[in-house]
Amino acid sequence: LEKGNENTITGYLNTSVCGGNTADTEFEFLTGNTMAFLPVGSIPYQQYIKSTTPSLASYLKSIGYATYAQHPYYGSGWNRDTVYPLLGFDNLSFMQDYSNQRFVRKYISDETSFDRIIETYENKQDGQPAFIFNVTMQNHGGYTDTYYGFDNTVTADKLNNSALDQYLSLIKMTDEDLKNLIEYFSNVDEKTIVVFFGDHQPNDTVASSVLAANGMDYNNLSNEELKLRYQVPYVIWANYDIDEAAGKDTSVNYLAANVLKAAGVPTNDYQSFLLKLQEEYPIISAVRTDKTADKTLDKASNKSDKATGSKNKQADSDMLNDYKLLQYYRLFDWEDK
Template identity: 50%
Template sequence: MAVLIVVVPVLSYYLMELMTHNPFEIPFQLQLLGWLFCYLLTGLLFFFTGRMNLALILMQLFIAVLGTVNYFVLQFRQSPILPWDIASAGTALSVADHFSFQFTARLGGILFAWLIMLLLSVKVSVRMKGQWKKRAAGLGLTAALSVLYVLCLQSDSIMNALDVYEMPFTQDYTYEQNGFFVSFLVNTKYLKVDKPEEYSPERAEEILENADNDSSEKSGSEETGNEEAGNRAASGSSSSAAVSARPLSRSFSSSFVSRDEDMPNIIVVMNEAFSDLSVIGDFQASEDYMPFFRSLYGSENTISGNVFVSVLGGNTANTEFEFLTGDTMAFLPTGSIPYQQFISDELPALPELLREYGYTTTALHPYNSNGWRRDSVYPLLGFDDFLYNGTFHYQKRLRGYITDEAAFQEIIRTYEEKDEEGPFFSFLVTMQNHGGYAKEWNGFERTITVSGREDDELSRINAYLTLLKVTDDAFRDLISYYEAVDEKTIILMFGDHQPNVETGFLEELYGKDYDELTPEELALRYQTPFVLWANYDIEEAENVDISANYLSTLLMDAAGLPKSAYQNFLSELREKLPVITANFAIDADGNFYSSSEYDQLADVLEDYEIIQYYHLFDNEHRKNEIFLSSD
């Protein structure tokens, strides 16, 4: 049975890869690296336990479980397991019961083959009983080889020599090209955030001071300059073939309110999976799924357009992070979650800035308070209060989640109970439209369907469209309430990311297979709509393209509130680069850059990266007042 020692690790590698793709399409040298991982793992277990049969069994169980979990994770979010997912496992498990997972005959056959191998492995009789010194030496040597193996996969020169495919934008395809173990270990190099080459605290402060001075000079010139230099949206439109940027020119400066004036109440709704998939391609639905939201496009006292985000189908907290802080995921490790990895001390952000202006700051999320560590992070960002599912007064539910209607009612309740002496800032992250669209729920009927298709063929997209209409109705009621409120109020609603729906449906919209999409076409999956509405006179704009990191700066402009030095810097940067995400950027001329081409934007991005490092990581030297002062 000694042949099993050689064969079982190799077969385990192929069985795991076979769960999600054809492993024989992986370049052979990378297949060998996959074999080596399984051999090293077996060796570590053998020298640790002293029994080869136990080592083979444990190795197979580990890889089988890992492969099965990865199979279901791909179904859940269309992206494989990544190194940083370990930190967010609890959040994922909390919503897992809302999803419908498909157990296929192929998966069953693979697991059955593994069961046979496990039974055969029991008969392997190689042992090192009592040979402690040899086992310790073997364990040390195998551990050293394992470390060397991982370090080699961190080397760019070795990866290039082995032709390792690396495209963080499309992790599912990366794993298909390299295999699971190679891709996973290559990704670990992104766990570390390197200090920018030209970084120093003094340099960051100098950049921010210059941005503040430039803003003051520009503000003065705009007040006496041509009124036609006001806020306009450049002409152009998105198509299903590519994305284009229509930046909103920076003005609003003459409309700043003083701290002695009435500052507007500000309500921000980051709506779960709220998007319009027709940006990818036209399709007919049985009825309009967002009629009220669309009616606000181009309407009075409204700014509308598209938000480009860094995530797809999940990792909501990253869009939230970009909006609240002004930082971008473009400078952070692929797939990282700043709430979980980088924020453990007070961080000056939008809530704290507004609190400095006298706002009461309340965060609301109708689900578990500890998801993405919000209960720990929100106070560090400047929120006075955090309401979650257990503290909501309104508990109406749909598919097990508190509805948007109930969440909006909770906003109104907190507004009506607020301190009358100061303005009100409310930030809501909704849950109603969360994934799990294929699952059947009592009390939920798919009332909107894609025309010409059977419901069971597109159950996920039909459920999703129905949920959007429920949100649209609730948002109409929220706007109606504040139309009748005397206090100045601004409401901003945008989507955190697009949903995971049937790949076949998306391919119909694109008119081609998903794996044939260009980066420009795939970028359409990272686009959600936004509307900023006020119950008083503000400058209107439509067709505005903007990324999430700039959106709070736009909000400050629309509200006429003085911006921090950091926000002034972001306003200037947005004129040159209106879209910057973890995956792509679009400059003011509409030129598209994938993340692998960011070196071409070095002159534009260098200062931003320096400031972000200073803001997010250099707690020892950071002067918080720079990010909070409007002087």
């Protein structure tokens, strides 16, 4: 899919977390908000979402979608069983709701998780669109224990890192299961988009030997090297015609708006604002904020051009500040109407 496949958009997603805190990535994707504006160490699912909070789920629900949140583990983890309804999910599935459970190591497998997506699709109301948000569990860390019935099928030659081998073996299994999921939806008549992305990279136990093999010390990474630890691949795939793109890097807060744009689904005011903001700030996370190059000023610019450039800079600054204000309102001062 990452090699320019038809009806596919791929790139790297810049996350705010590494090695854990999956819920923060969920929060950024579902709400369009960013961890960059929240205190270090925050977990919005546990600290801030205490009442109805606007999200991708509540928006799609407002335009006729059925909304499903699925996670093959305990609902109490990160307060998901409390938070998901506040975000607009009407149908929840946790570990006890999964039938025909198959396990990899000690977690419900991605194969089982993807089968639940298919089952949900096949049993939804005819003609009603659905938003199915599925957080898998199979590849959860750590990766240093051994498990009965699980053997590594991938080995990173010469690195001698069993944790890395276990992680890669799990990823390979997920890749095969994703292939089956894509093949299933390739053969359905209803227009469908599958969005697949990582919550974060694995911990240093897994990554350290890979970094070392590339001349990096995980204990002493430069700023540029550190950025690499906060990138995960993402895929937007459709079973109908959409514009393809590769190498389209972004950050988690923008992903949902980009999915709606690719799908041809109208965006609400906040999502439209994010798409505009992305033009000036293509990446915003708790780790980095990247701004597009300012082409309005150069050595040959006259005074008028410089004045225009100054105004543009001010407009950019105002737009970022507007984002902070909008996020505050939507997270802490929202009244459901």
